[in-house]
Amino acid sequence: xxxxxxxxxxxxxxxxxxxxxxxxxxxxxxxxxxxxxxxxxxxxxxxxxxxxxxxxxxxxxxxxxxxxxxxxxxxxxxxxxxxxxxxxxxxxxxxxxxxxxxxxxxxxxxxxxxxxxxxxxxxxxxxxxxxxxxxxxxxxxxxxxxxxxxxxxxxxxx
Numbered sequence: 180x181x182x183x184x185x186x187x188x189x190x191x192x193x194x195x196x197x198x199x200x201x202x203x204x205x206x207x208x209x210x211x212x213x214x215x216x217x218x219x220x221x222x223x224x225x226x227x228x229x230x231x232x233x234x235x236x237x238x239x240x241x242x243x244x245x246x247x248x249x250x251x252x253x254x255x256x257x258x259x260x261x262x263x264x265x266x267x268x269x270x271x272x273x274x275x276x277x278x279x280x281x282x283x284x285x286x287x288x289x290x291x292x293x294x295x296x297x298x299x300x301x302x303x304x305x306x307x308x309x310x311x312x313x314x315x316x317x318x319x320x321x322x323x324x325x326x327x328x329x330x331x332x333x334x335x336x337x
Contacts, residue, residue: 243275265310
């Protein structure tokens, strides 16, 4: 894992296609998703992809999604989350929703036949936030109709 030598902290498991997956120093695993990763990894075959973006349905409720669709009746606010460069769209007064899917993004290590987990969370795959360097036109559209459920603990101190 020479490409991530100082960033990797632990092995998370193996994909169905055989590659090992490692976490990174600044882990981006949300909530209790780590307990679901063996089952999620067993459903992923990489086919030599550089970036793996998957939404895996586990066929049962596995947690609560906090990124939800919004409409004109929702109270929307913007705030900066911890370790984020831009403002995030939040919705107030909503509760997390039952969910059967886990979203995961993996990146192939450039020096070995392994992957690094960039993020994993209970919920549907969401687009990068509009301020993110990986944002696309789809990102803008997605975040106009979706928001994270407001959580004071997610907000960075000013």
